[in-house]
Amino acid sequence: MSASARPPDRDHPITRPTATVHLGVFFQGVNHHTVWSDPRSGSQTDFSSFRRLAETAERGLFDAFFLGEGLRLRETNGALHDLDVVGRPDAITQLSALAAVTSRIGLVATQNTTYNDPADLARRLASLDVLSGGRAAWNVVTTDNAWTGANFRRGGYLDHADRYVRAAEFVRAARAIWDSFADDAIATTTREPSWSRPGAITPVAFSGATVSTHVTPTVPRSPQGHPVIFQAGDSPAGRTFAAEHADVIFSSHGSDLDDALAFARDVRRRVAAAGRPRDDVKILPGTSFVLGDTEAEARELATWLVREQISGATALSILSHIWGEDLSQLDPDGPLPDHDPAPRELSRTRGTGAAQGDPAGLARRLRSHAEELGLSIREAVIATDRRPAFVGTPSSVADRLVRFVRTGAVDGFNVSPWLVPDGLDEVVDRLVPELQERAAYPTEYVGTTLREHLGLRSSRDVHGARDAIQRTVVGA
Numbered sequence: 001m002s003a004s005a006r007p008p009d010r011d012h013p014i015t016r017p018t019a020t021v022h023l024g025v026f027f028q029g030v031n032h033h034t035v036w037s038d039p040r041s042g043s044q045t046d047f048s049s050f051r052r053l054a055e056t057a058e059r060g061l062f063d064a065f066f067l068g069e070g071l072r073l074r075e076t077n078g079a080l081h082d083l084d085v086v087g088r089p090d091a092i093t094q095l096s097a098l099a100a101v102t103s104r105i106g107l108v109a110t111q112n113t114t115y116n117d118p119a120d121l122a123r124r125l126a127s128l129d130v131l132s133g134g135r136a137a138w139n140v141v142t143t144d145n146a147w148t149g150a151n152f153r154r155g156g157y158l159d160h161a162d163r164y165v166r167a168a169e170f171v172r173a174a175r176a177i178w179d180s181f182a183d184d185a186i187a188t189t190t191r192e193p194s195w196s197r198p199g200a201i202t203p204v205a206f207s208g209a210t211v212s213t214h215v216t217p218t219v220p221r222s223p224q225g226h227p228v229i230f231q232a233g234d235s236p237a238g239r240t241f242a243a244e245h246a247d248v249i250f251s252s253h254g255s256d257l258d259d260a261l262a263f264a265r266d267v268r269r270r271v272a273a274a275g276r277p278r279d280d281v282k283i284l285p286g287t288s289f290v291l292g293d294t295e296a297e298a299r300e301l302a303t304w305l306v307r308e309q310i311s312g313a314t315a316l317s318i319l320s321h322i323w324g325e326d327l328s329q330l331d332p333d334g335p336l337p338d339h340d341p342a343p344r345e346l347s348r349t350r351g352t353g354a355a356q357g358d359p360a361g362l363a364r365r366l367r368s369h370a371e372e373l374g375l376s377i378r379e380a381v382i383a384t385d386r387r388p389a390f391v392g393t394p395s396s397v398a399d400r401l402v403r404f405v406r407t408g409a410v411d412g413f414n415v416s417p418w419l420v421p422d423g424l425d426e427v428v429d430r431l432v433p434e435l436q437e438r439a440a441y442p443t444e445y446v447g448t449t450l451r452e453h454l455g456l457r458s459s460r461d462v463h464g465a466r467d468a469i470q471r472t473v474v475g476a
Helices: 047-059 091-099 118-131 160-178 236-245 257-273 295-309 312-323 359-373 377-383 394-406 425-437 450-454 459-470
Strands: 022-027 064-067 106-112 136-141 204-207 212-215 228-231 289-291 390-392 412-415
Touching: 022 047, 047 064, 047 091, 047 425, 064 091, 064 136, 091 106, 091 118, 106 118, 106 228, 106 450, 118 136, 118 160, 118 212, 136 160, 160 204, 160 212, 160 236, 228 236, 228 450, 236 257, 257 394, 289 295, 289 394, 289 425, 295 390, 312 359, 312 377, 359 377, 390 394, 394 425
Parallel strands: 022 064, 022 412, 064 106, 106 136, 136 228, 289 390
Antiparallel strands: 204 212
């Protein structure tokens, strides 16, 4: 794991000396980073695994339990990426079950705007929010590949730019639906003349380029108003979308301090340009923790871990994605192919595992690096692994987390445990107390809703005035 050999963070001024670290747990589902073959590993689909992780996170005062979601298994050129851990029960269903066995932790459902409809998804997310007492969040994702679209009646896919046009309209329509209930719409005593105050529920008509809906909503607002909005795009369009619509941005910029600060500055500039306070969007990058009693022990564990995550078969699969051909017959402990990938147009039908950008250039860089250092295929793939991680003792990792937060680079982290379901135990039992000793982590939940945990403004304060123009009274 490359983070084990990271250079020291450069000095940056402390701009938020009392800021605290926010933590969430990210249960990916489909991935090859969870070491499913370890004897300590449990099921990726049994409810007991989800419950164990969520209860551990809540014991550690984590803000949120974040579920990944996918509408089709990963594939390339029609072939499934069968080396993945494949565990993706429907996110809203799983989180609804977890709402019944937890009391404080937020519940984040990844849901797609390309292949859902606003009235239906807004209702299901609002239901989770109400049933959990105001702990729901929606991680807004888009999809532009045809292999996912093949699951749906209309098929096809959206151009990369158009997917954000639809996503923006989708979120505005959903928010209009959630805000259609007045805060005092529902009777609080049995002495009221009706269940809802007359005129307190506004029918919604929304018409845009890609979204059109006409609905009288059925789910009232929760104690936090409506679900918190997460967004995970890293392209310029994705960052602008988050700045305009999100409460939280989930990024990959969380292990190198210079990189994280550059990302934060860019996002906050976009937030200000959208007419919002610069700190209105919380930045919570994804990461993992590799902890040891000594720095050497942690580095040794990190080395073992990345070799478990990138097996010989996985390395060949990654190489096949880059070269665009089946290379499974090669010896993973042998040299890289001596030919470049054939020129090809990268198709949206190829899937998540496909190499993006310039496969030929990436292949040449890999081969040059391998030849210079005498690396095999597997060793070259491992050497170029760049997943964010913090490696060290609980004390040294805590120091780095505090620096990231108090320099303004991030507001916290979404942690992906490499072991399910027990991978958070060491974080909660060893790392959290170190953060608390530094007065950089709460000792109890500050409220009952996710919006309170994250220190976010009221949902109506953030978006209500701007979105009011998207909502009209129908049949008045």
